[in-house]
Amino acid sequence: MRSISMRMTHPGMCPPFRIMSLSNAQTVVFVEHALGEVARSEAQDVSRMSALFGAMRADALAPVESLYRIREMRKEYAA
Numbered sequence: 001m002r003s004i005s006m007r008m009t010h011p012g013m014c015p016p017f018r019i020m021s022l023s024n025a026q027t028v029v030f031v032e033h034a035l036g037e038v039a040r041s042e043a044q045d046v047s048r049m050s051a052l053f054g055a056m057r058a059d060a061l062a063p064v065e066s067l068y069r070i071r072e073m074r075k076e077y078a079a
Contacts, residue, residue: 019049 017031028041029049040046061069 014052017049017052019046019053 015031015033017029020028020030022028026041027046028039029046030037030039031049060066
C-alpha cells in the first residue's frame with residue numbers, strides 16, 4: 001500500500017484546469033468551476049497552478065502501477 005503525504009488537502013482535490021503555453025510565449029491557466037471558468041495569466045497564478053500540477057504528478061502512480069491497480073480493483077468489484 002502506498003501512503004499519501006500528509007498535506008492539509010490532496011492536490012487532486014481541485015477543479016479541472018489547464019496550463020497552456022501560447023505562441024506569443026505567454027502562459028495561461030484556464031480553470032473550470034461550478035459557475036463557469038476563468039483564464040489567468042498573472043505569473044503568481046501560473047506558478048501556483050504549475051506547483052499544484054507538479055504535486056499531483058508526484059503523488060500519481062506510474063502508468064504500469066496504475067494499470068495494475070485498475071486490474072486489481074476490477075477483480076475486487078467483479079467478485
